[in-house]
Amino acid sequence: MEYSVGAVAQFAGVTVRTLHHYDEIGLLSPSGRTPAGYRRYDDADLERLQQILFYRELGFPLEEIAVIVDDPSASPNEHLRRQHELLTGRIDRLREMVTAIEFAMEARRVGIQLTPEERFEVFGDFDPDEHAAEAEQRWGGTEAYRESARRAGQYSKEDWLRNKAENADWGERFVALMDSGAPADGPQAMALAEEHRQLITRWFYECPYEAHTGLADMYLADPRFTAYYENIKPGMAAYLNQAIHANAITNA
Numbered sequence: 001m002e003y004s005v006g007a008v009a010q011f012a013g014v015t016v017r018t019l020h021h022y023d024e025i026g027l028l029s030p031s032g033r034t035p036a037g038y039r040r041y042d043d044a045d046l047e048r049l050q051q052i053l054f055y056r057e058l059g060f061p062l063e064e065i066a067v068i069v070d071d072p073s074a075s076p077n078e079h080l081r082r083q084h085e086l087l088t089g090r091i092d093r094l095r096e097m098v099t100a101i102e103f104a105m106e107a108r109r110v111g112i113q114l115t116p117e118e119r120f121e122v123f124g125d126f127d128p129d130e131h132a133a134e135a136e137q138r139w140g141g142t143e144a145y146r147e148s149a150r151r152a153g154q155y156s157k158e159d160w161l162r163n164k165a166e167n168a169d170w171g172e173r174f175v176a177l178m179d180s181g182a183p184a185d186g187p188q189a190m191a192l193a194e195e196h197r198q199l200i201t202r203w204f205y206e207c208p209y210e211a212h213t214g215l216a217d218m219y220l221a222d223p224r225f226t227a228y229y230e231n232i233k234p235g236m237a238a239y240l241n242q243a244i245h246a247n248a249i250t251n252a
Helices: 005-012 018-025 045-057 061-070 076-110 116-121 130-140 143-152 157-179 189-201 207-223 223-232 236-251
Strands: 039-042
Touching: 005 018, 005 039, 005 045, 039 045, 045 061, 045 076, 157 189, 157 236, 189 207, 189 236, 207 223, 207 236, 223 236
Parallel strands: none
Antiparallel strands: none
16 A cells, blocks of 8 residues: 555654655665656655654664664564563663652652762662662551651761761671671671661661561562672671571570
């Protein structure tokens, strides 16, 4: 079948002027013309236009799109596979942006007032926004989550830096204990596990032993948390998990 420039513009949601421009630069020239010289597009032209609009939506310049769609080694399936990968990546980035925006909205609601510079000073390369949406999905209905959000909303930069220093001090002593060869279920490891629980209680929410062991299991089940501790000290996630469980069994 053949389609007029007006019909193609309506199908594709573009202007007639856009199609004229694509023809003028050689990006999409219609396969035929009427005796009066009017453009006529066939199904192959529409397929090419679809490819062009995909790449255009993804932000590619027209010059680069021309190279991509004219690549003789790329089949229609290859174009679709490439577009799927690009769109999936864009969706992932948009989801990350939505998460960050939602966290920022929540932060403003509860009163967190850290500037970008202060956030970098406090958190460094770690971005708490990455976990904000998931944390709300997992625990948003719990009193612990609400209490944590309420407290976090009241903390100043100085509070966050003090929290960071306390956690760093605890981490250094925990690594030193691991290096000493002390068993994970020994009294020293359990004492530091208890201190870890108390840090959570003091800064964020009441953390009973059952909740603490649940966190410990997540440190092994969730690769992001495992990586966080493994970056501090290889084997730390498993060692901390054992120490927390041993402490809970002894004191709960």
